[in-house]
Amino acid sequence: MSEPRRILEMNAFDNRQGGAGPVARRLDNLGAASVLFYRAPIEMVSAQGAWMVAVDGTRYLDFYNNVPSVGHSHPEVVAAVSRQIATLNTHTRYLVAGVDTYLEALKARLPSALSNVVLTCSGSEANDLAMRVARQVSGAGGFVVTETAYHGNTALVTEASPSALKRTAPPAHVVTVPAPGREAYGDDIAGGFARAIRAAMAELDARGIGTAALLADSIFSSDGIFADPPGFLRPAVEAVQAAGGLYIADEVQPGFARTGSAFWGYARHGVAPDIVTMGKPMGNGFPMAGMAARPEHLAAFCEDTGYFNTFGGNPVACAAGLAVLRVIEEEGLQDNAQRVGARLKSDLEEIAARAPRVAAVRGAGLFLGVDLCAPDAPGTPDAAFTVQVIDAMRDAGVLIGAAGRYGATLKLRPPLCLSQAEADRFTEAFAGAVLP
Template structure:
């Protein structure tokens, strides 16, 4: 994976950077698998809406976490979880009304052909199951993903997550293609991306693998956020289906109204995926995820092995998920993502016109990618990106990085973000650049 910056290395703590007792305790407990943000990690004690509160009392605008999608500690979600866990929590071998009420509500947001929903605990499990279903339904084994994709941390999903691999190459049944954008494919992004998928399928066949699936996060978040053009993924989907494979829409990041114009990222592209996976924002912090599939595809898989998940679909998760759906609709959060996201993008582009180290600004709704570049060469500048992230922390804003080189700011605040909070973010970003960056000539 030469040239690829692993996703867990982006702005990560390095042992020796801090001498705090809390950090030492974490390292003793977790060891080499410990993942902490910032070189001087923050101890958090509370959160509400789009704000997180540190042990020292510092209040941070949270532009990093897309898990509490309707806002940290949203009272409706909190109340639903408290009520249900005080009543009943068990597995899906029993009939529990709230579980099927949630499944019916979730299915009402999905294409009608996706008639079966399997609940899991994490997006990793959902994507793992989706790949297994695709293989059972098609008889193929090969998978096409994007160059810096991240789809999970099981053995199977790690193999299809180039950004998770530090040293080992992709297995021969996985081929990665560049994400859809004009820098990669010129003016006809849709046709270029489709041709790349076709080339990947040919490579898989040369290696002895019939294609099973095209697995896409429809906003290509780990690749650096590539949202446009709307509809630009349909041709690639057609190419995969013509070769006998399925299309899996990984909605763990772009789903549940985040892109502003549509409830799902795939819908923004006019796609009718064969399988949809979802996770992070479903429970606003409660661990839950799901895979939605066509009944015949799921039946093909279950005829061989079947599937059961002890905690997936438990009543407390269903209560959290139902509350999240209700909040999104009752509070108009998808519309808010559209309006506030458009203002953020416009503000960031205005700032970019004055800065030599701000490159492209891309995105949809409240999922935005901003490239940081070297002033003279215009190439990606991951070192400067880390400095900006640290400067934003000093300004009371948490933000992360993405992209192949780790030089794209990944902007994904809770969907409840207000215009005032967006303006505060823009002002903080401007101040950070004023301290660090040179003006444009």
Template sequence: MTQIRQILEMNAFDIRKGGAGPVGRRLANLGAASVLFYREPIEMVSASGAWMVAKDGTRYLDFYNNVPSVGHSHPTVVAAVTQQIGTLNTNMRYLVEVVDRYLEALKAKLPADLSNVVLTCSGSEANDLAMRVARRATGGTGFIVTETAYHGNTALVTDASPSALKRGSLPDFVVTVPAPGSAAYGADIAGGFARAVEAAMAELKRRGLKPAALLADSIFSSDGIFADPPGFLLPAVQAVQAAGGLYIADEVQPGFARSGTAFWGFERHGIAPDIVTMGKPMGNGFPMAGMAARPDHLAAFCQDVGYFNTFGGNPVAAAAGLAVLQVIEEEGLQENARVVGAHLKAGLEEVAANAPQVAEVRGSGLFIGVDLCAPDAPERPDAEVTVKVIDAMRNAGVLIGAAGRYGATLKVRPPLCLTRAEADRFIEAFAGAVAL
């Protein structure tokens, strides 16, 4: 039986082995909370664009994470942050023009009815706040998430993040549904996923609970990247809204032009979300996140407890966020994600056609999932093959990570500035890795 993998164990150094030098130093400082990429961790010293440089001088093409969304050390973002931190940085209790300028620029990208934005420091905080707002707005307490979802690490959000659990079970107020792929729903992904969500609501009712929200990352990143067909998510969202619940669109990973065909993942599905959360790519590496909500929903929540975040929405974060929006627009990065992403996906599909250990290539823009399998059994995910491919690509100077229920999906999400030549470099490294 294929083993289910916990998200922090994927492509990670086993801290039980201990270590010396920089690894030992990190373990001594963080202890059991240490999480390091790769079975042989890399000490990084610099990065630019889509490239990172290790202490030993090795240059790596970074396809691993979408935090530096417009490119590592982007000069526009660097200049904005440097100028602002040298001028003023404080909390949200003062009027600082750059903060409201950023909020207005961000709101121009969002549905008009989501006119209140609360800025936080992390996607975890944003999702935690969204869940609390949803409970207050609906009077419900139950949440529906996918089986391998990851939404953050506060106490409440961890309860709604099945992939974060190493042991134990989810609380009664959380019900899971299979990820929206053909393995679970066949050809009718939209109908099958909607019926699964309706069954989850029925299960909450059986437990004596009312649904507060469907909380879903709109490209299902941790589940293994499920983007198509566009529109499949809408019937499930409509079912939840018809039952009095909300849809929280977790855009922490798919947002900010990554899908190429839309600025937000939910836009690809024609959805009007009730709450949108965002994070990682907002500040291109500067920690910032946020939640957008309807004024009536936020006002109802604030009648009970209010909300304040000392560092959320500080002027330096606002300057970073404004610079990111500027770069996406001026450099045409959404269109670049669409065009270069389509080229990358086509190249990976061409490799897959001649590689029996590649089961499927999925995704949109510069967010692609590649399922790896046992060479003689495409229906059986193979985490060991995945680890070998990841290590081989590292040896070829390319960084990539894993996702999915079984840790057998390559999670392809390079910076939005990726060039066609860099995409070709990745394809070449992938072809070599799966040929070993």
């Protein structure tokens, strides 16, 4: 039987083996906190579009990280950041028109009820603030998350990130439920997931804690990418809200047009979040994040707790964020995610039909998951084979990562500017790695 894997153990260099050259330098500087991709780490020197370049000149197609969402080193984002930092960059306690211009452009993409946006520097900060607001508004202290969720690395958010906990279980105020897939819920994913959420809330009530919020990444990335059927999330969200809890939509990974059919991941499910948190792709690599909430909810929190963020919402971050929104619109990147992602998924399904060790293909837009399994055993995840595939694709010039409870799901998150030719390049490498 496969053993569960922690998020920081997946496709990672083992620091205990030490290293030489740049690896030794990094370990000397960061120690045990160093996290490097691949068993043989890569030293990168530049990137453009969907491609990264290593110090030895090797070009890699980047299907690994969703931070440069509109493409590495996008010229519009570079120009916007350069202009702003050469003009003014200060903290958030002065009026700067560009900050409010960005906030208004972002709010135009959000539900009208969520008209207050607090900008932070990281998704962890945004989720931490959202959890604190939820506790204040609901009067309860507990949270429901999926069993392999990852929501960030502050003390509070780490407790609600089971995939980050190496040796401990979540604390009493956090109850986990299985990810919304057929393995746990059969064909009734919507009903099964809602029943699991209600049972989790009952457990929090039995512990005398109550439910402050359901905190869910609407693509369930760390759980292994669960996107379908659209709408399955709605009964669970409505159950939480009916019980007085909030739904915190963690859009750090699925947001900003990545799922193709909707700008936000939660929108595919027809739900009304109480709080939306954002991060990674907002600034295309410039560190920025945010939380959108109802004014009355934020006011209730601020009555008891003073809050400010020195760097969150600084003018340079907002210039980057506004450029990202503009590029998504002008370059039609949401449509590109839908179109190229649909073709990519279809091509992967065709390969899966011929590859005994590919168990399933899931996802939406340019956010896909591919389950890998033991030979002739679709129900048995194979993390070791997954590492072999990742290494084979690296050798073919393609970067890819892992996810899921057992580390046996390939996680595909290329930049939204991915061309069809680049998608074809990926499927060629994938086929070479998995077909007998």
